[in-house]
Amino acid sequence: xxxxxxxxxxxxxxxxxxxxxxxxxxxxxxxxxxxxxxxxxxxxxxxxxxxxxxxxxxxxxxxxxxxxxxxxxxxxxxxxxxxxxxxxxxxxxxxxxxxxxxxxxxxxxxxxxxxxxxxxxxxxxxxxxxxxxxxxxxxxxxxxxxxxxxxxxxxxxxxxxxxxxxxxxxxxxxxxxxxxxxxxxxxxxxxxxxxxxxxxxxxxxxxxxxxxxxxxxxxxxxxxxxxxxxxxxxxxxxxxxxxxxxxxx
Amino acid sequence: xxxxxxxxxxxxxxxxxxxxxxxxxxxxxxxxxxxxxxxxxxxxxxxxxxxxxxxxxxxxxxxxxxxxxxxxxxxxxxxxxxxxxxxxxxxxxxxxxxxxxxxxxxxxxxxxxxxxxxxxxxxxxxxxxxxxxxxxxxxxxxxxxxxxxxxxxxxxxxxxxxxxxxxxxxxxxxxxxxxxxxxxxxxxxxxxxxxxxxxxxxxxxxxxxxxxxxxxxxxxxxxxxxxxxxxxxxxxxxxxxxxxxxxxxxxxxxxxxxxxxxxxxxxxxxxxxxxxxxxxxxxxxxxxxxxxxxxxxxxxxxxxxxxxxxxxxxxxxxxxxxxxxxxxxxxxxxxxxxxxxxxxxxxxxxxxxxxxxxxxxxxxxxxx
Numbered sequence: 300x301x302x303x304x305x306x307x308x309x310x311x312x313x314x315x316x317x318x319x320x321x322x323x324x325x326x327x328x329x330x331x332x333x334x335x336x337x338x339x340x341x342x343x344x345x346x347x348x349x350x351x352x353x354x355x356x357x358x359x360x361x362x363x364x365x366x367x368x369x370x371x372x373x374x375x376x377x378x379x380x381x382x383x384x385x386x387x388x389x390x391x392x393x394x395x396x397x398x399x400x401x402x403x404x405x406x407x408x409x410x411x412x413x414x415x416x417x418x419x420x421x422x423x424x425x426x427x428x429x430x431x432x433x434x435x436x437x438x439x440x441x442x443x444x445x446x447x448x449x450x451x452x453x454x455x456x457x458x459x460x461x462x463x464x465x466x467x468x469x470x471x472x473x474x475x476x477x478x479x480x481x482x483x484x485x486x487x488x489x490x491x492x493x494x495x496x497x498x499x500x501x502x503x504x505x506x507x508x509x510x511x512x513x514x515x516x517x518x519x520x521x522x523x524x525x526x527x528x529x530x531x532x533x534x535x536x537x538x539x540x541x542x543x544x545x546x547x548x
Numbered sequence: 549x550x551x552x553x554x555x556x557x558x559x560x561x562x563x564x565x566x567x568x569x570x571x572x573x574x575x576x577x578x579x580x581x582x583x584x585x586x587x588x589x590x591x592x593x594x595x596x597x598x599x600x601x602x603x604x605x606x607x608x609x610x611x612x613x614x615x616x617x618x619x620x621x622x623x624x625x626x627x628x629x630x631x632x633x634x635x636x637x638x639x640x641x642x643x644x645x646x647x648x649x650x651x652x653x654x655x656x657x658x659x660x661x662x663x664x665x666x667x668x669x670x671x672x673x674x675x676x677x678x679x680x681x682x683x684x685x686x687x688x689x690x691x692x693x694x695x696x697x698x699x700x701x702x703x704x705x706x707x708x709x710x711x712x713x714x715x716x717x718x719x720x721x722x723x724x725x726x727x728x729x730x731x732x733x734x735x736x737x738x739x740x741x742x743x744x745x746x747x748x749x750x751x752x753x754x755x756x757x758x759x760x761x762x763x764x765x766x767x768x769x770x771x772x773x774x775x776x777x778x779x780x781x782x783x784x785x786x787x788x789x790x791x792x793x794x795x796x797x798x799x800x801x802x803x804x805x806x807x808x809x810x811x812x813x814x815x816x817x818x819x820x821x822x823x824x825x826x827x828x829x830x831x832x833x834x835x836x837x838x839x840x841x842x843x844x845x846x847x848x849x850x851x852x853x854x855x856x857x858x859x860x861x862x863x864x865x866x867x868x869x870x871x872x873x874x875x876x877x878x879x880x881x882x883x884x885x886x887x888x889x890x891x892x893x894x895x896x897x898x899x900x901x902x903x904x905x906x907x908x909x910x911x912x913x914x915x916x
Contacts, residue, residue, distance in 0.1 A: 393881035411603075415574040418606040422638060425609065431643035438881050457601045484637055488630035 301364070303328050303460055303492050304349065309358035311344050317356060318344050320518050324511050326460075331486050331493045331506045333526060336513035337541060342496045345513070346464055349494065350384055351375055363459060380408050383453030384462040387469070389445035391437040397424065397448045398433035404455045423451040427481060443474035447481070454485065460492045461485070467499040479505045500544065504530070512538050552607070554578065561587045563611075566596040569604040579610065589621040600631060609638055676873045681865070683795045684803055693796040694804075702805035706767050710813060714762055718817035721758050722746050722824025730833055739833045743843035746825030752852040755817035756859035757904065759810065760867065764896035768871035771802050772892035775875025776885040784876065794876065803868035807861065814860030818853070851916060859907060863900050870896040 304326035311319040318341030326332045334342050347353045349360065351367065359368045362378050370378070391400050401420045405411060411419065424430050427447040437445055446466060453461050466482070467475040479502050486493050486506075497503060503510070503526045510529065512522035514537060522529050522538045533539035540546075552575065554563040561582060590611060597604075608627075612635060615622040624632075653661070683692070729745040775798060778784050787794050822844060829835040874892040878884045 394883045409571070411571075412573050414576060415603070415606065418574050418610060419602055422602060422606050422609050425638035425641070425643075426634060428641040430638075430641060438879070481637075484633065488633045488637075490630065 301328050302326065302361075303330075304332075304360065304362055304494070306360040307358055309348070309360055310356040311341050311348050312356050313344075317518060319513055319520075321358070322511075322520050324520060324523065326492060326494060327509065328459075328492055329486070329490055330509045331482070331495065333503050333507035333510035334494065334496045334513065335498055335503055335510055335526075335541070337498070337515050340513040340515035341518075342498075342513055343464060346462055346494070346496045350382070350462055351379065380404075380456055381458055382460045382462065383456065383458035385446065385449045385453045385464065385466060387465045389437070389442075389449035391445055391448055391452070393437050396434050396436055397429065397440070397451075400437075400448060401452045401455050404452065408456060419455070423454055424448070426454065426485075427451045443470050443478070446470065446474075446478060450478075450481065450485075454489075454491075457489070458491060460494060463493065463495040463497070465497055465499075466495065467497060467502050472501075475499070475502065476505075482506055498541075500542065503542075512541065552578075556585055556587050559587045560589045560591050561585070562591050562593065564593045564596070565600075565604065566598075568599045569597060570599060570601045572603040574603075574606060574610070579614075582614065587620070589623065590615055592622075592624040592627065594624065594628065594631075595626040597626075597628065600628065605631060605634060605638075608635055612639055672877070673869075673873055676876075677869050680795050680799050680803060680869060680872070683793075683800055684807075687796075687800060687804070692800055693793060694801040695797075698798075699801035699805055702802045703809060705770065706763070706806045706809035707812065710763065710766060710809070711816065713766065714759055714813050714817055715820045717762055718750070718755060718758055718820035719824040719827075721754055722750055722821030723828050724824075725749050725754065725821070726825040726828035727832075730828065734833075739829075740835055740839060740843055742825060742829045742833060743835070743840045744847035746829075747822055747844045747847040748852055750821035750825070751818045751848065751856045753856065753859060753904070753908075755821055756814045756856045756863060757900070758821075759813045759817045759860060760863035760900045761897060763806065763810065763813070763863070764867050764870075764893050764900065767806060768867040768892050768896045769889045771868065771871030772875040772878070772889045773885055775872060776878030776888045779876065779878040780880055780882070780885060799868070799872040799876070802872060803865070806868045807864040810860040810864030810867075811857045814856055818856060855907075855911060855916065859904065862903050862907065866899045866903060867896045870899060 302325040304324075306322055306324050309319070309322045310317055311322070318339075322345075334345060336342050344353070348355050349362070355368065359366055361367060363381060365374060365378055367375065367378065391397070392403070395403070398417075398420045401423050402416050405416045405419055409416075420433065421430065424433060427450050429444060429447055429451065432440065432444070432448070437448070440448070450461075463482070466478055470478065482493055482495070483506055485491050493506070495502070495507070507526045510523065510526045511520045512529070513519075514521040516537070522534045526542070529538060530542045533542060551567050551569050551572065552563065552565055554561060556562075592608065592611070608631065612622055614620070616639075627635075686692075687694075726742050726746050729742050730739050733739045733741050733745075775784070778798075784794060784798070787797060826837075826840055826844070829840045830837055871892045874888040874895070878888040
């Protein structure tokens with residue numbers, strides 16, 4: 300299976316503050332790839348690097364077989380069109396209705412006519428269970444619905460990779476489980492690769508089939524593989540403690 | 549090569565998808581046709597479909613919705629598993645009724661709603677002003693909750709940081725006032741009175757008004773934006789749940805700072821405006837410096853000066869109350885902060901003009 304993301308010798312941080320050094324990892328097509336680790340280990344910063352919001356301190360990474368670090372702005376834009384992202388809060392534009400939020404990338408980056416865009420918006424909202432909420436503003440819906448609407452927007456351009464930043468944060472267990480199911484449906488039926496930053500154990504075991512563990516102390520990747528396998532055979536004590544909520548020490 | 553073909557045969561609409569169905573617009577002619585045609589079943593054949601994306605899904609999604617609305621049978625053959633599952637997922641949840649139904653209210657409803665909103669916001673603003681003025685005056689007698697660092701920071705923002713812009717604008721206003729006055733006074737050979745005109749104009753009202761407008765746009769907007777952002781970040785809710793009085797903790801330092809700064813800035817603006825007048829009088833109208841100075845001193849009176857300072861003080865209260873009121877009552881989204889900031893500036897200016905009218909009327913009645 301081809302690698303959709305490949306990182307080699309990558310360091311992540313802010314100026315002199317290094318959060319992750321010399322990281323090597325690959326994300327295969329169709330993976331639900333979990334980036335996990337304790338607070339402050341650099342999970343969200345790594346996601347920022349992968350989505351092009353900040354450059355790596357060192358090393359390189361490729362997205363869909365294109366070197367992201369050395370690619371020019373146009374190439375980066377093309378790669379971004381093939382990826383989607385769901386932020387912790389949903390990051391919906393508050394002045395736009397849900398339909399307008401989902402239609403925005405479609406009207407910006409495709410040649411679809413208005414009725415097709417309209418129908419695509421209906422479809423994407425229906426996929427996340429929000430059909431009928433087209434004219435609602437983000438302030439009028441709940442946190443879980445905001446995340447689902449954010450996911451609909453992230454899926455607007457049929458991306459090959461979707462990034463998720465703490466998708467379960469702030470959700471009740473039922474909404475969280477429903478979002479997990481939705482993510483799996485999208486992964487399996489659209490063959491979309493999901494890269495998920497999370498420390499919610501339930502989600503990690505429910506959806507993840509590949510993962511890396513970022514260690515805040517050594518600032519390196521100290522574990523990789525299927526999370527369930529890591530739970531059975533943890534490579535070190537910290538991973539064991541993380542995956543068992545501190546019970547295994 | 550056609551990627552979608554259809555025909556009606558024996559009351560069955562047969563649709564075949566072939567090849568790559570990618571990035572296609574919605575076939576509107578087809579949907580117009582099926583709305584008017586008569587058949588009892590739709591049969592979709594995807595045996596020769598190679599690849600697909602969401603543009604195929606929307607056709608099938610629309611078809612399945614059309615079928616369920618019109619009670620028509622929907623059957624398919626060799627649909628990719630992903631397509632089948634996604635269709636199932638998309639139709640799993642019933643669409644909810646739209647909220648937008650109450651958007652189409654009549655003119656009278658709209659007018660009534662507008663009037664009620666104005667009345668309520670006036671009452672709310674009035675209560676806010678009363679409460680904060682009470683907090684302000686009671687802070688003379690008992691130690692308030694506000695942090696001194698917040699007060700000093702606000703004072704820095706309202707005072708020294710505002711000096712350059714106040715100086716420039718007031719200087720220019722004095723200069724314009726002198727030029728405009730000179731055009732008329734020169735016809736009578738009385739250009740020397742430019743000094744009196746600028747001195748009385750600046751000290752009595754213009755200095756205070758210019759400072760008020762500058763501070764409403766600069767500091768009042770900043771108060772509204774910072775408090776509005778605190779509202780968006782739920783910091784104000786956190787303070788309320790901790791039992792902290794936000795009027796004492798957040799509004800008082802800002803109000804105290806601007807109420808102190810405004811009269812001082814007004815004095816400075818008076819001086820800068822007179823300097824602007826002198827610039828025109830001495831350099832453009834060739835009035836001797838000593839003469840200009842003598843007329844300026846003669847025109848200056850404690851009465852005008854005090855009226856100007858009183859205006860400045862009043863404007864300080866108005867700017868603080870408007871800025872803080874719209875900040876504290878800001879909504880919870882990013883747009884609301886912008887809206888609150890605009891409202892703070894507009895209402896500050898409107899209330900300053902209203903206050904000027906009232907003060908001028910009262911002072912005229914009592915002969916000041």
